[in-house]
Amino acid sequence: MADRFDQHAVRHRMKLLRSDGDVTLYANRDDVPCPACEEPFDRLLLTERRSHSFDLGDTDRLCVAREADRLLVCTHER
Numbered sequence: 236m237a238d239r240f241d242q243h244a245v246r247h248r249m250k251l252l253r254s255d256g257d258v259t260l261y262a263n264r265d266d267v268p269c270p271a272c273e274e275p276f277d278r279l280l281l282t283e284r285r286s287h288s289f290d291l292g293d294t295d296r297l298c299v300a301r302e303a304d305r306l307l308v309c310t311h312e313r
Contacts, residue, residue: 271298
């Protein structure tokens with residue numbers, strides 16, 4: 236697995252849902268693999284914030300990957 240998830244390389248396979256500078260949210264449209272477990276995720280949140288709060292609703296699994304300057308959170312629904 237790469238040291239850094241390159242969202243720009245797979246951008247055409249995801250739908251941008253929100254971006255406000257330090258938080259970006261994507262929906263997976265084409266089975267992009269999760270940077271933590273390598274299974275396709277449903278949504279990906281990238282954040283440079285030191286802390287973040289999540290309302291997960293009906294999500295069955297949550298994966299987290301830490302990079303030097305950001306946190307990646309992937310949700311998986313079954």
